[in-house]
Amino acid sequence: MRTAYRVETVRSAEAELIARLPEDALMRRAAAGLAAVCAELLGRVYGSRVVLLVGAGANGGDALYAGAALARRGAGVHAVPLAPGRTHPAGLAALIRAGGRVAEDPFAVLASADLVVDGITGIGGRGGLRPDAIPVARAARGSNAVIVAVDLPSGVEADSxxxxxxALRADVTVTFGVHKPALLIDPARALAGTVRLVDxxxxxxxxxxxxxESPQHHDVAALxxxxxxxxxxxxxxxxxxVAGSARYPGAALLAVAGALRGGAGAVRYVGHAAExxxxxxxxxxxxxxxxxKAGRVQAWAVGPGLGEDRDAVREVLASGVPVLVDADGLRLLDAGDVTRRTAPTLLTPHAGEAAALLGVAREEVESARLAAVRELAARYGATVLLKGSTTLIAEPDGRIPVRVDPMGTPWLATAGSGDVLSGLAGSLLAAGLSPYDAATAAAYLHGLAARIAAAEGVPITSSEVARALPAAWHDVRAVG
Structure with a gap:
């Protein structure tokens, strides 16, 4: 699993490590890794033009030490201090000794830069860029330079x-020691560009x-x-x-298509689209x-295209087996029917459905996805898979890591893709996986199948996603 830790945890670990090392040794390690990535991006360091946007504290120090390393290799490096009087003194001295300069006109050097290092705020930033940093950040983004963020793009919230x-959108983010939540969760993730981890x-x-936690092929293969x-x-x-209705018969077909490829031995369909x-x-x-009255099952998946059949939702939730609730089932469910259950429950809302369950605006869920999925899981006493640009999976016990699916793709933004996911995850539940693991494996396979189906770069349908699931399964197995 790729893992991410909160700022408080990272700082505590850094403090423990710093106590064992010579002064600035940890910063120099980080700066060496940052400089190596910058050199790789530049290709030819000698004669290149590099601008450092330098905030206060360690983040700015990382940028300055990296700039010094690039200056020693012949780059023209200019620092733009954005916190005068609080610039890291040793880092600035190192840059000057190596031949770097403090920019007299930030906008002039940014206009001709090949690479800009964003060392404005890092993991300690709160509430977006300060007003005095905004014009410089906009000039950097408006230039032709490659933007490299130090640890995090400045202006994003590290923990959420x-x-x-x-915020300053990066082309590449060089993060140190471990990933931070913002590098895995939208909307911040979309600002990070390609993430490079430096040990x-x-x-x-x-x-x-x-x-x-963010699973990789071998993690999913083990599930x-x-x-x-x-x-x-x-x-x-x-x-x-339990899916489909006279109005939405296709939802039944798509859910069954997903279920047939999810590892269970049989699929039992109940509803109006039997023929x-x-x-x-x-x-x-x-x-x-x-x-x-349909016969024995080891798990239920209820809701896609169900229409107004509230009784079916209540009946399924009253069963003693694991239940997945999606789509119309989420709209029709009663919270008490979920919280009273003794068997596991998996809820799979998108942002709009999650907002309705929480009684908040959709925008609130989309802007704070981690908080929303944790709150939903705790409130309903259920595992929650929150679909979206980054799919998150949370358990009711807040001590268990939230899982982040890395396989999401915009190609999944097509009618019926969630129905396929419901059937797939329900089948994995019936095959014996816990809701946490079933949701993890289903989201991963679903995203990978969409990538496979869209490999030619053309629009795809949800049926094509379902047909690509065996290839996704094989791909995961082959690597795992």
Whole structure:
């Protein structure tokens, strides 16, 4: 898992490490890594023009030491101090000794820069850029220079990924020791560009439980169910899918398509689209309903395209097996029906549905996704998969790391993709995964399938995402 830690945790670990090292040794490690990335981006360092936007404290010091290293290699380096009187003295002295200069006219040097190092605020910044930094940041962004952020793009909230004011968008962010939540969660993530992690020896002094986890191929491969010699279709699990209506029959087909590729041994469909489901997927077991009379299942997925069938939602939630609730099911559910359950529940809202469940504006969820998913999980006593540009998965126990899906792609912004995800995650629940792991694996495979389906760079449909799931599964297995 790629991990991310809160500022307080990072600072505590840094303090422990600094106490063991010579003065400024940790900063010099960070600066050396930053300078190496900058040199790589420049290609030819000698004769290049580099501008350092320097704030107060360690973030500015990192930029100054890196600038000194580039100046020694022949780059023309100018520093633009944005906190006069609080510029890191040793870093500034190192830059001057190496041949760097303090810019007399910040806008003139920015206009001709090849690379700009954003060392304005870093992990200590709050509430966006200060007014005096905004004109310089805008000039940097308006130039033709490559923007390299030191640890974080200046102006973003390190712990939450929120952007509460103006921020400086980076092309590359060089972060030190460990990822910070803002580098994994939108809207801040979209401002970070490509993220490069520099090892400064921090990992041994970090706690074992991070704030966030982001799975990779091998993590997901370890979660996927695999039949054994003793398996039959019932031992592998049966997932019940309650979806579709006269108005939205396609939702049933898409949810079943996802469920058939999710590892369960059988899919039992309950609803108004039975004929269409069997015609498309003859391996599906169908029943007109109600769900309680449809036969035994190991998990239910309810809600896609369901219309106004509140009774079906309540009946499924009254069962003693894991339940996934999505789409119309979220609109129809009663909070008490969820909190009273003893079996696990997985809720899979998008931002608008999450806002309705929390009683807030959609914009509030979109701007503070981490807070929203944690609040939803705690309030409903359920695992929550919050869909969006960054999909987040939270458990009711706030001590458990929130998982961030790294496979999201704008190609998934197409009608019905969430229905496929519901069926896929429900099938993984029926196959025996916990809601936390089922949501993690489903989101990852779903995003990877969309990337595979859109490999030619053309628009895709949700049906094509479902058809690409076996290829995604194979890809994960092959690497894992």
């Amino acid at each position: 990924g929120e952007v509460l004011g103006e 400064i020896g921090l990992e041994p002094v970090l706690p074992s439980v991070p704030e966030l 996927l169910p695999e039949p054994s010699g003793e398996s039959d279709k019932y031992r592998r699990g049966v997932v019940g899918v 269409a489901v069997v015609a498309r997927f003859p391996e599906t077991l169908v029943h007109a309903g109600p769900p309680a």
